[in-house]
Amino acid sequence: MSLFIGLMSGTSLDGVDGVLVDFWAGAARTLASSHVPYPDALREELMGLQAPGDNELEREAVAANKVAAIYALCIEQVLAKTDIKFADVRAVGAHGQTIRHRPELGYTWQALNGALLAELCGIDVIVDFRSRDVAAGGQGAPLVPAAHQALFGQAGRTRVLANLGGIANISVLEQDGHVTGFDTGPGNVLMDGWIARHLGKPYDEDGTWAAGGHVIPALLASMLSEPYFAAPPPKSTGRDLFHADWLQRHLAGHASAAPQDVMATLTRLTATTLATDIRRHAPAADIVYLCGGGAHNGTLRRMLADELGGHVQLETTDVLGVAPGLVEALCWAWLAFRFDAREPGNLPSVTGAQGLRVLGALYPR
The missing domain is CATH 3.30.420.40 (ATPase, nucleotide binding domain)
Incomplete structure (x- = not known):
């Protein structure tokens, strides 16, 4: 088996979708999934961080820790539906919660403490998939x-x-x-x-x-x-x-x-x-x-x-063969699978990047 977990929280700010995928022999077989909603207070704070505000650096850091905790809970719920142990999962691909996306200024930012998530789940965690494409002159989206x-x-x-x-x-x-x-x-x-x-x-x-x-x-x-x-x-x-x-x-x-x-x-x-x-x-x-x-x-x-x-x-x-609500999480599992193999995850024809790039930053277990 070649097991990866994909975690996605999108612009709707409704919570985190997680999916466990087996990429053995080039196929993609979905084994389990879960959804964890954001608490109202966290959703409101993430919404507020979409625009400049007072003390936003500290507020974003605290929110990123809370997002990591929700992501960890989603991982736990996904694996609880199977007999698979945390140590059997090769890596987690985690999107984080976008709070700013300004490729024209050379940056994109997703709130998620990847280091904390690795500590909480004990699995290799791959995050920040968009930044390398932006650094290569691309939009960083869609991936x-x-x-x-x-x-x-x-x-x-x-x-x-x-x-x-x-x-x-x-x-x-x-x-x-x-x-x-x-x-x-x-x-x-x-x-x-x-x-x-x-x-x-x-x-x-x-x-x-x-x-x-x-x-x-x-x-x-x-x-x-x-x-x-x-x-x-x-x-x-x-x-x-x-x-x-x-x-x-x-x-x-x-x-x-x-x-x-x-x-x-x-x-x-x-x-x-x-x-x-x-x-x-x-x-x-x-x-x-x-x-x-x-x-x-x-x-x-x-x-x-x-x-x-x-x-x-x-x-x-x-x-x-894939429920509409799981497609993006599946894609993030695939991006983690590509990073693990040190294979490109972007398409310059889509993002406008200068070339193919391996996407993501690793926090080892």
């Missing part, structure tokens, strides 16, 4: 397209994997083996913030609230004027751009808009920007596989299907 190609690519057929997390991104796995990928824009981040503000809920389950609203064309057009959407890849984004103040600027001329109609418009924004980039960069694709939390949003899926037209089939990654 999952390389894993998507290795795990889901199919010769002779173009496939698209669309991750609907807080930020949406696509991987275009072309039939000749060429791979492109980038962040298309908001996934759930604006929708989650809006429903939390008005209904006190963490997300719009199945898109039920959005389904009862009406899209506001002028508001949608205003948001679609954001220069990021027209920028060519390689590109990546996050809460540094798409946040509550960004939305509020576009709402300035729509003070009387019903909150439910705004929700419908935000859902359509995600569907429109995602579909536009799929048509633009994967015109030969006849199937799109959805993963991430947004894959379970029925209203978003219907809007996306409408934007793509009837010739493109939508499926979740369940049909590929």
Whole structure:
């Protein structure tokens, strides 16, 4: 067996997904998984660290320790579902919680104390996967397209994997083996913030609230004027751009808009920007596989299907043998597997880096 654990916490800030994977003989077999939600206080602190504030260095360090403890708990829960011992796991690939992503300034930062995590779990811990790509002139994101190609690519057929997390991104796995990928824009981040503000809920389950609203064309057009959407890849984004103040600027001329109609418009924004980039960069694709939390949003899926037209089939990654909520954690297990073999984990065609690089920093057990 060749056992690795992947741990992922994304822009939605809902908690940590963990998966145990056996990469023996080149295959990727998922053995167990778990999800550990963030406590409300930690989630609020991580949200607050998205912007400059008082005493932020100490606050980030303390939060990074708390994130490590949650990651360690997730590892414990994953292994508790198996007969596998901690010492049998080759390494853990841990993403950490992104609080700043500024590749144009030469840095990206994920809150996670990797040293503490290694102490807590007694397994080799590999962290900070994005920084080496950024140092090589890349965006540091998205990194999952390389894993998507290795795990889901199919010769002779173009496939698209669309991750609907807080930020949406696509991987275009072309039939000749060429791979492109980038962040298309908001996934759930604006929708989650809006429903939390008005209904006190963490997300719009199945898109039920959005389904009862009406899209506001002028508001949608205003948001679609954001220069990021027209920028060519390689590109990546996050809460540094798409946040509550960004939305509020576009709402300035729509003070009387019903909150439910705004929700419908935000859902359509995600569907429109995602579909536009799929048509633009994967015109030969006849199937799109959805993963991430947004894959379970029925209203978003219907809007996306409408934007793509009837010739493109939508499926979740369940049909590929991986639950939508586990795909990113699986990718981080794969990145740890690549680091352990000292093999590259990035794709310059995706991130814009100067070349292939081994990604990550190791904290030995």
